Structure formats: C-alpha cells, structure tokens
Amino acid sequence: MSIFTEAQSKAILDKVVALSKADETSARLTGAIEGNIRFALNNISTSGVVSDVSLAVQVSFGKRVGMATINEFDDAALERVVRRAEDLARLAPENPEFMPIIDKQSYKPSPTFAAATAAIDPEFRAKVAADSIGPCREAKLTAAGFLEDGQSFVAFANSKGNFGYQTATSFNYTCTVRTDDGRGSGWVGRDLTDAGSFKAESDIRIAMRKATESAEAKALEPGKYTVILEPHAAAGLISFMMNFFDARQADEGRSFLSKKGGGNKLGEQVYDPRVNLIADPWDPRAPVMPWDVEGMPREKMPIVENGKVAALNYSRYWAQKQGKRAVGAPGNLIMAGGDKTTAELVKGTQKGILVTRTWYIRMVDPQTVLLTGLTRDGTFYIENGQIKHPIKNFRFNESPVIMLNNIEELGRPVRVAGDESTLVMMIPPMKLRDFTFTSLSDAV
Amino acid sequence: MDRRNFLSMSGLGIAGLMIPFGNVIAAEDLLAPLDVAKKKAWADAALNAARAAGASYCDVRVGRYLRQFVVTRENKVQNVVNSESTGIGVRVLVDGAWGFAATNQLGTDGAAKAAQQAAAIARANARIITAKVQLAKTPGVGEVSWKTPIRKNAMEVPIKDKAELLLGVNAAALGAGASFVTSTLFSVNEQKYFASTDGSYIDQDVHRIWAPMTVTAIDKASGKFRTRQGLSSPRGLGYEYLDGAASGKTVLPCGVTVYGDSYDMREDAVAAARHAQQKLTATSVKPGKYDLVLDPSHTWLTIHESIGHPLELDRVLGYEANYAGTSFATLDKRENGFKYGAERVNVFADKTQVGSLGAVGYDDEGVKTKRWDLIKNGVLVDYQTIRDQAHILGKTESDGCCYADSWSSVQFQRMANVSLAPGKDKLSVADLVKDVENGIYIVGDGSFSIDQQRYNAQFGGQVFFEIKNGKVTGMLEDVAYQIRTPEFWNSCAAICDDKDYRLGGSFFDGKGQPGQVSAVSHGSSTARFNGVNVINTARKLG
Numbered sequence: 001m002s003i004f005t006e007a008q009s010k011a012i013l014d015k016v017v018a019l020s021k022a023d024e025t026s027a028r029l030t031g032a033i034e035g036n037i038r039f040a041l042n043n044i045s046t047s048g049v050v051s052d053v054s055l056a057v058q059v060s061f062g063k064r065v066g067m068a069t070i071n072e073f074d075d076a077a078l079e080r081v082v083r084r085a086e087d088l089a090r091l092a093p094e095n096p097e098f099m100p101i102i103d104k105q106s107y108k109p110s111p112t113f114a115a116a117t118a119a120i121d122p123e124f125r126a127k128v129a130a131d132s133i134g135p136c137r138e139a140k141l142t143a144a145g146f147l148e149d150g151q152s153f154v155a156f157a158n159s160k161g162n163f164g165y166q167t168a169t170s171f172n173y174t175c176t177v178r179t180d181d182g183r184g185s186g187w188v189g190r191d192l193t194d195a196g197s198f199k200a201e202s203d204i205r206i207a208m209r210k211a212t213e214s215a216e217a218k219a220l221e222p223g224k225y226t227v228i229l230e231p232h233a234a235a236g237l238i239s240f241m242m243n244f245f246d247a248r249q250a251d252e253g254r255s256f257l258s259k260k261g262g263g264n265k266l267g268e269q270v271y272d273p274r275v276n277l278i279a280d281p282w283d284p285r286a287p288v289m290p291w292d293v294e295g296m297p298r299e300k301m302p303i304v305e306n307g308k309v310a311a312l313n314y315s316r317y318w319a320q321k322q323g324k325r326a327v328g329a330p331g332n333l334i335m336a337g338g339d340k341t342t343a344e345l346v347k348g349t350q351k352g353i354l355v356t357r358t359w360y361i362r363m364v365d366p367q368t369v370l371l372t373g374l375t376r377d378g379t380f381y382i383e384n385g386q387i388k389h390p391i392k393n394f395r396f397n398e399s400p401v402i403m404l405n406n407i408e409e410l411g412r413p414v415r416v417a418g419d420e421s422t423l424v425m426m427i428p429p430m431k432l433r434d435f436t437f438t439s440l441s442d443a444v
Numbered sequence: 445m446d447r448r449n450f451l452s453m454s455g456l457g458i459a460g461l462m463i464p465f466g467n468v469i470a471a472e473d474l475l476a477p478l479d480v481a482k483k484k485a486w487a488d489a490a491l492n493a494a495r496a497a498g499a500s501y502c503d504v505r506v507g508r509y510l511r512q513f514v515v516t517r518e519n520k521v522q523n524v525v526n527s528e529s530t531g532i533g534v535r536v537l538v539d540g541a542w543g544f545a546a547t548n549q550l551g552t553d554g555a556a557k558a559a560q561q562a563a564a565i566a567r568a569n570a571r572i573i574t575a576k577v578q579l580a581k582t583p584g585v586g587e588v589s590w591k592t593p594i595r596k597n598a599m600e601v602p603i604k605d606k607a608e609l610l611l612g613v614n615a616a617a618l619g620a621g622a623s624f625v626t627s628t629l630f631s632v633n634e635q636k637y638f639a640s641t642d643g644s645y646i647d648q649d650v651h652r653i654w655a656p657m658t659v660t661a662i663d664k665a666s667g668k669f670r671t672r673q674g675l676s677s678p679r680g681l682g683y684e685y686l687d688g689a690a691s692g693k694t695v696l697p698c699g700v701t702v703y704g705d706s707y708d709m710r711e712d713a714v715a716a717a718r719h720a721q722q723k724l725t726a727t728s729v730k731p732g733k734y735d736l737v738l739d740p741s742h743t744w745l746t747i748h749e750s751i752g753h754p755l756e757l758d759r760v761l762g763y764e765a766n767y768a769g770t771s772f773a774t775l776d777k778r779e780n781g782f783k784y785g786a787e788r789v790n791v792f793a794d795k796t797q798v799g800s801l802g803a804v805g806y807d808d809e810g811v812k813t814k815r816w817d818l819i820k821n822g823v824l825v826d827y828q829t830i831r832d833q834a835h836i837l838g839k840t841e842s843d844g845c846c847y848a849d850s851w852s853s854v855q856f857q858r859m860a861n862v863s864l865a866p867g868k869d870k871l872s873v874a875d876l877v878k879d880v881e882n883g884i885y886i887v888g889d890g891s892f893s894i895d896q897q898r899y900n901a902q903f904g905g906q907v908f909f910e911i912k913n914g915k916v917t918g919m920l921e922d923v924a925y926q927i928r929t930p931e932f933w934n935s936c937a938a939i940c941d942d943k944d945y946r947l948g949g950s951f952f953d954g955k956g957q958p959g960q961v962s963a964v965s966h967g968s969s970t971a972r973f974n975g976v977n978v979i980n981t982a983r984k985l986g
Contacts, residue, residue: 038957040763044572046854047565048544067525071548093521093607126572144765146957176766252624253662253669256985260667270986362893364904364924367669368983372902372924374895395893395900395926401985438979439926442772443897 009155022059034150114194117169145175186210187377191417210378239421279330288331298328337428487639489552497563507851540576580834584643590805594682620717654678661720744948744966769896785933863967867939
C-alpha cells in the first residue's frame with residue numbers, strides 16, 4: 001500500500017528527525033497509486049497501475065547540505081538513509097545560497113482529495129475506454145485517448161517541529177477523434193479532482209463533433225485576425241508566460257518583467273486592466289496543496305490585478321537578499337472572466353477565427369515572451385455570429401503579453417490542465433484582436 | 445523533445461527535495477555493478493514463471509540506471525546529485541495480448557511475481573483486443589555483452605574535478621563579458637540486462653555524457669538581454685569528450701568554432717560570451733526568402749523533427765494520435781515512391797554508430813541493432829519498426845527500435861539515430877558558402893516547433909550570419925525559418941562531404957502516454973537549402 005495515514009507518516013518522520021545528528025534535518029514522505037489506460041485505433045493498447053512511496057531526507061552541517069532517499073521504512077532502513085544523507089552533507093561543497101529550514105508553520109487544509117477518484121478501479125478505466133471507443137466506431141470515426149488517475153499523499157517534518165500531511169486525487173482524460181479519411185480531427189480534455197461527475201460518453205461527443213465539423217477545411221491567408229481562444233487553447237500560452245514571473249530573473253535583467261535601467265515591473269501596468277490572475281490553493285474548482293515543494297505556506301494572492309503585476313515569485317534566498325517576504329510558490333492559476341460561454345462569444349463576433357486547441361508551443365524570444373505553436377483538432381471561421389466553415393490549421397507567432405493587451409472580451413473560466421504545465425488552472429475563453437498567424441499547416 | 449522538463453529540473457535547489465530519476469546515492473556507489481549471475485537467476489525465475497502462466501513469449505529487463513548531475517551558475521555549485529534506479533520489468537505475451545509489470549524487489553521471488561502479474565494483465569487484455577500480436581522472429585543469441593566504447597568513465601571522475609571544470613568555464617565566460625552563466629555536467633550509465641524466452645541473455649553497459657551551458661549578456665540601459673547556448677552535443681562517449689582536443693575543432697567560414705568528437709567547453713564559453721554581447725546589437729533580419737546554410741549543430745534538430753518522427757511506424761499507423769500526433773508520410777507514400785527530398789538527400793537510420801546517443805548492441809526486445817536506409821536518392825523507402833510491427837510492412841525482422849526509459853516503463857517504438865548522409869562529391873564548407881548569393885548561415889539549435897503530422901515547422905538557432913555574394917558579412921538577429929517538410933528537403937541544393945560530418949542530438953526526446961524520454965543523435969554535413977521563408981521574431985512590448 002502506497003498511501004500512508006497521517007499517524008503512520010508522522011511516526012516515520014519523527015524517527016528520522018530523532019535519528020539525525022546534523023545541525024538541521026528535514027524529511028519528506030510521498031506516495032501515490034496511479035492507474036492509466038491508453039487506447040488508439042479504437043482498441044485498448046496499454047493499461048497499468050504504478051504504486052510507489054519514497055522518503056527523502058535532507059540534512060545540513062553549517063552550509064553543507066546532503067540528501068538521500070529510500071523506499072523501505074523499517075528502523076534499520078531509516079537509520080541507513082539518515083547516515084547516508086549525513087555522509088553526503090559532510091562531503092558537499094558549501095552552498096553560498098544556503099537557507100536554514102523553515103520554522104513551524106500552520107497550514108489550512110485544502111480540498112484536494114475526492115473519494116470517487118480514489119475509488120477508480122481497472123473496470124472504471126476500461127469503461128471509460130469503451131464509452132469513448134463505442135460511439136466512435138458506430139459513427140465511423142477513430143478514437144485515440146488516455147486516462148490517468150491517481151491518489152497520493154505528502155507528509156513532511158523538520159527539526160524545528162514543522163509538520164504537514166495531506167492527501168490528493170487527480171484525474172486527467174484526453175481523447176482525439178479522427179474521421180476515417182483523415183480529413184477531420186477533434187479533441188476533448190477533462191482535468192478533475194473529483195471524477196464523480198465524469199461521463200466519457202458525453203465528453204466524447206465534443207471530440208466527435210469537432211472531428212466531423214472540421215473535415216472540409218478551407219485555407220485562409222495567414223495574418224492578423226480576431227480570434228476566440230477556447231480555454232484549452234489559451235492555457236498553453238498563459239501557463240508558459242507564468243514561468244517568467246520569477247523575481248530574481250526580473251531583478252537580474254533577463255525577463256520581460258525586468259525594467260529598463262534595473263529593477264522589476266512589480267506594480268506596473270503590463271496588461272489590459274481586465275486581466276486579473278490570482279493563486280488560491282483553496283478554490284474548490286482547482287484546489288492544490290496549501291504548501292509548495294519547500295513546505296512554504298501558499299496564500300490566496302493576486303498575481304496580476306487590473307492588469308498590474310501584483311506579485312513575483314521570490315525564492316527564500318532572493319526574498320532575504322532583497323528584503324522581501326517569501327511566500328509559497330503558486331500551484332494554481334485562476335484567471336477572472338465574464339459569464340459567456342465560448343458559443344456565446346462566437347455569437348457576438350462579426351468576423352473571426354475560433355481556435356479550439358493549441359499545440360507544440362515553444363519560446364522564440366524570452367525578451368517579449370514571443371511564442372510559436374500551432375492550432376490543432378478543429379479551427380473554424382466565424383462570420384456574423386456563426387461558425388461558417390472549418391479552416392486549415394495555422395502556425396502562430398504571438399506573445400501572451402501582447403495578446404493580453406488585445407482583449408475584446410473574456411468569457412466564463414473553466415478548469416484546464418496545460419499540456420506542459422504543472423499548474424492547475426481556471427481559464428476563460430477569450431476574444432482577442434490582432435492575433436498573429438504566420439503560416440498555414442496542412443496537418444489535420 | 446522535452447527539454448523544458450530538464451531545464452526546470454536542473455534549476456531545482458536541493459531544498460526542494462525533488463529527486464530526479466530514482467534514489468539518491470553516494471558517488472562511489474555509481475561504480476558498483478550488479479552481479480551478472482544474479483541478474484540471470486532473477487531473469488530465469490521470471491521466464492519460468494511466465495511460461496508456467498501460459499505465456500507464449502516473455503522478456504525480462506533488469507535495469508540499473510545511474511545518473512549524475514553537477515549544476516553550477518557563475519561561481520556557485522548549485523546542486524550535485526547522484527541517482528540510481530534499479531528494478532525488473534517483465535513483458536509477456538498471453539493469447540496474443542501484451543501484459544507488463546515491474547518491481548523494485550530484486551530477487552527471484554519479486555521477478556516471478558512480476559511475471560505472474562504481467563500474465564494476468566495480458567490475459568485480461570486478450571479478452572478485449574480485436575487483433576492478436578504478431579511477433580517477428582528474433583534468434584536467441586545466448587549469453588553476450590556489449591559496452592559503449594568509452595576511454596574514460598565519467599562516473600570515475602571525482603565530483604571535485606567536475607565542479608572545478610564547470611566553475612572554470614563560468615569564470616572564463618564572465619571574464620569575457622558575460623552577465624550570467626549556467627553550466628551543467630550530466631553523466632549517464634545504464635546497466636541493462638535483457639533475457640527472453642528466445643534464449644537471449646544480453647548484458648549491456650551504456651554510457652552517455654552532456655555538458656550544456658547558457659551564457660547571458662545584458663544591456664541594462666536598453667533592458668535588452670540575449671543568450672547563447674553552448675555548441676556541444678550530448679554524446680555516447682565517456683569523459684574524454686571534454687578533453688578539448690584540437691582534432692575535434694572546426695572553424696567555420698562565419699568564424700564560429702564548432703566541435704566534433706571532442707569539446708573545449710572553456711573555449712566555447714568565451715566565444716558564447718562574445719556572441720551573446722554581439723547579439724545585443726546585431727542587425728535585425730529582413731524577412732523574406734533566403735538560401736540557408738545549416739551547420740550540423742543546427743540541422744540535427746530539423747532532421748529529428750521533420751524526418752525522424754514522421755518515419756516512426758507507430759505514428760504513421762495512428763498509435764500516437766492523441767499526443768504527439770500522426771504522420772504525413774503515410775504507407776501509400778512508400779508504395780508510390782514519394783519524393784521526400786532532392787535526389788542528393790539520402791537519410792539512414794543507424795543504431796550502431798560509435799559515439800552516438802542511440803548506439804547499443806541490442807534493443808530492449810533482444811534485436812541486434814543495424815543501419816538501414818529511410819530515404820534513398822530523395823525517395824521514401826522505409827520506416828522504423830519493432831517486432832510486433834514488422835509484419836505490417838511485410839518485413840521478416842524488426843529494425844531494432846524498441847526501447848524503454850526505465851525498468852518500470854514498457855518498451856515501445858523509439859527513434860533510431862536518423863542522419864543525413866554526407867554528399868558523395870568532394871565539397872568543403874568554404875566552397876559551399878562561396879556559391880551563396882543571398883543567404884543566412886545558422887549555427888546551433890534554438891527554438892523548435894512542428895505540427896502533429898510533421899508538415900509545418902519553425903526553427904531558430906544560436907547564431908546567425910548574413911551571406912552576400914559568397915561572403916559572410918555580419919551577424920543577424922531575430923531569425924526563424926518556417927518550412928513545409930517535403931518542400932524544404934526538396935530545396936536541398938548542396939551537402940558537404942564526409943569530412944564535415946558531425947553529430948548533434950538530445951537526451952530528452954519525449955513520446956508516449958505516460959511519457960517516456962529517449963536519447964538520440966542525428967548526423968549531417970553542412971547543407972544548403974534554397975529559397976526558405978525567414979521571419980523576423982522581434983516584437984515590442986508596450
């Protein structure tokens with residue numbers, strides 16, 4: 001069993017701290033049971049369950065730090081891992097940016113665990129695959145998808161008496177549906193803490209509809225267009241930008257948030273005044289652990305407020321050096337919006353392009369956060385409030401910073417997971433002017 | 445490609461208690477191998493248990509994966525991590541369906557139990573599948589071993605020496621005017637033991653090394669910053685790669701020194717500092733059509749994305765549709781002699797090339813590795829296959845492309861080293877450049893992005909130079925080129941001869957769900973591509 005109770009975890013961690021002869025000791029115990037099922041060409045291809053638990057012990061003598069890990073928990077094993085960490089610390093070079101362990105904290109629990117998700121078994125996963133494949137087979141469409149679910153726990157303690165324990169669940173389903181002639185493709189994705197309400201048989205209809213409706217795509221000239229980005233399409237660009245909210249990078253002059261002549265843009269108007277981004281580990285729509293990887297307590301806090309930069313990420317070292325207060329690095333990102341759905345934004349659009357998904361987003365120029373990437377799995381031309389016809393995919397070269405200065409309207413946020421981000425996000429559909437497409441793609 | 449994950453990982457402080465790739469161990473533990481006799485006993489226990497459970501085929505992988513990272517910035521060693529991950533993965537075929545299970549319990553009991561679990565999963569999957577697995581025959585090879593031909597085992601070099609090397613490199617960059625510098629040394633040793641019911645017991649000792657570096661120059665007054673990354677490649681070599689031997693160096697007509705089988709990191713750090721500063725004031729490119737001269741330190745990534753991936757058979761068939769995507773290079777194109785590139789374009793796959801990241805003796809399903817053609821005289825002739833795909837192409841044997849990134853991951857199709865063959869006629873880089881009237885010379889890999897069928901791609905680079913009437917005239921900035929794959933390879937107007945052939949590559953080619961990484965090299969000589977669309981990537985923020 002890879003999920004330890006709070007009492008089991010505390011007993012192990014207390015022993016570790018007591019065993020240590022180092023100046024400071026901290027230990028972190030993590031465990032997870034993760035299941036998955038993968039299907040392609042309307043057939044299940046692989047499925048599996050992986051369970052693992054690991055104890056990491058970090059000790060320090062002065063500014064010398066050592067770390068060791070183990071996945072056995074009897075007394076002899078605990079002694080072994082502590083001694084190994086001590087040996088490594090004695091051999092390590094001094095870390096000039098060493099920070100002492102954190103003081104005792106109090107953490108407010110966040111709703112990261114859902115019993116329905118933890119109860120998922122192989123039959124549930126097989127049914128998700130079957131409910132995705134079945135309707136596609138009937139409609140002469142081809143499904144390829146992946147479901148990964150899990151339950152996990154984190155527990156940590158240190159020699160200053162700090163302790164934290166919490167459990168969590170995760171659920172991420174994606175499915176790509178293609179027409180048999182390969183001319184249409186649609187996608188659906190669902191990221192949840194509580195999978196209780198999930199129904200593959202209804203979600204799959206979204207991907208099926210997009211696949212069918214995207215099949216007769218016409219080419220449009222690349223250029224600047226008014227676009228409506230569905231939340232999934234916008235998430236990849238926005239989460240990429242959040243990687244550059246580091247205070248040290250900005251202060252060092254190598255970030256879009258650096259100021260000419262030195263310093264950073266904290267407090268400055270960088271976006272349209274309608275842009276509001278917050279972190280809130282307790283938001284029931286997108287809950288995350290109430291601490292970051294170092295055990296620093298997270299806070300509900302604005303990151304961008306009315307378009308002004310309200311917070312940058314300070315590591316404990318950089319905060320101390322700059323005379324700032326360090327808080328836990330955000331684990332989620334909640335972007336405010338309006339009430340309209342994507343469909344309602346389409347209705348209010350004279351001419352524009354609906355982008356349902358973006359793909360392979362990479363940095364082109366960090367100076368301006370210029371990103372390139374492509375549209376994928378359903379791109380449509382809008383005229384007089386209606387979807388007129390599917391269009392061929394585009395490559396874009398666009399900066400999310402520029403994009404969030406070109407807002408026409410924001411819709412109702414929904415929960416999304418980025419393809420390449422660990423942030424849990426609430427992102428609205430967004431109508432933007434002058435979005436830059438630089439070339440056409442023949443890919444379907 | 446999953447470089448972002450590596451970059452975020454290498455920036456982690458120890459305080460985060462985030463452990464990459466398994467358990468953290470002491471440096472001297474990296475040198476103690478597992479006893480082969482023990483591995484054979486565990487493997488036999490799994491093979492016997494699988495047979496008893498009704499398996500028609502079984503393979504067992506006992507893997508010990510060792511990695512060492514030394515991460516520095518400026519005058520600080522930020523992180524030193526030695527990690528180990530050891531365990532047993534068992535794959536079985538029961539009633540025509542695959543099952544896989546893995547355990548970190550080393551011993552005959554753990555191995556046998558994993559085989560039984562794998563058989564139970566296979567039996568359950570057999571009830572659902574509509575097509576039974578057809579496995580290409582692979583002869584058993586008995587007890588054999590293979591080792592990367594290294595001269596100096598990086599794991600034997602003391603951490604102190606490595607830290608000194610990197611801090612010296614950083615000091616050299618700062619001395620040459622860099623504002624910031626990060627440098628990392630990444631050493632890998634995979635001790636992989638494979639056994640199968642075909643009668644193979646294969647013990648392999650695989651070594652790889654990578655020394656990435658990023659140098660940043662900042663102009664505080666204008667707020668502008670530019671970086672130049674090191675021009676090394678991750679390689680299937682030992683610590684000798686860092687000797688900086690003169691034989692490994694080439695000075696290009698644009699004045700940049702590039703590296704072959706030996707890397708001078710300190711020299712490159714000084715050059716990087718100068719380039720990063722020059723980039724701050726370099727001419728911003730005028731968008732339009734240019735003839736591109738691509739150095740092998742750049743071309744490897746274009747080959748990887750626009751030839752290597754689209755010719756993976758699992759993508760062509762649709763198995764990767766939900767993640768990485770499918771391929772424009774459909775099976776009918778091979779039947780119809782699709783003209784992938786100009787006649788001079790010959791592309792081969794090779795798992796045997798010495799010094800390459802992909803070089804091994806056998807793949808992770810016991811197939812002896814080889815070299816074969818993918819594109820011959822510009823025409824698509826073949827794909828990359830594994831044992832259960834060979835029959836789809838009418839082949840009687842696998843191409844040896846089946847790999848897993850850990851003992852706990854199931855093996856699946858991964859890209860071989862896919863390389864552009866050097867030109868057959870004698871042609872130096874200087875001679876190639878002197879014929880270019882209006883061109884851009886690109887050295888080093890940069891930004892990369894490609895669509896899910898591998899048609900439309902965009903690439904940046906590290907340094908760019910204008911070529912006018914056969915002469916390199918000065919540095920350019922804000923350059924990226926966009927291609928449509930077949931047009932691009934058909935625009936190939938010249939390829940230098942084998943004297944210029946060099947390898948580039950990646951430690952982290954990402955694929956699959958759950959995701960796995962793979963290390964792969966791509967070789968080429970300097971090549972010219974005519975009339976390629978170049979865009980200007982400079983933007984202004986409010």
